[in-house]
């Protein structure tokens with residue numbers, strides 16, 4: 001689990017830890033994002049999203 005170090009909004013390419021499917025997400029997402037396999041990828045929190053997946057790169 002990794003959090004985004006600043007509040008600047010970015011798109012991230014992340015990989016599901018369960019099924020290895022890659023997906024683009026918004027780093028400041030305010031909604032929970034789930035993978036097609038059911039694994040939660042992003043949890044919203046007060047000021048930033050918490051990424052529960054492998055961040056491949058910042059876009």
Ligand SMILES: [Zn+2]
Nearest residue numbers: 016019035037
């Ligand atoms: Zn998945």
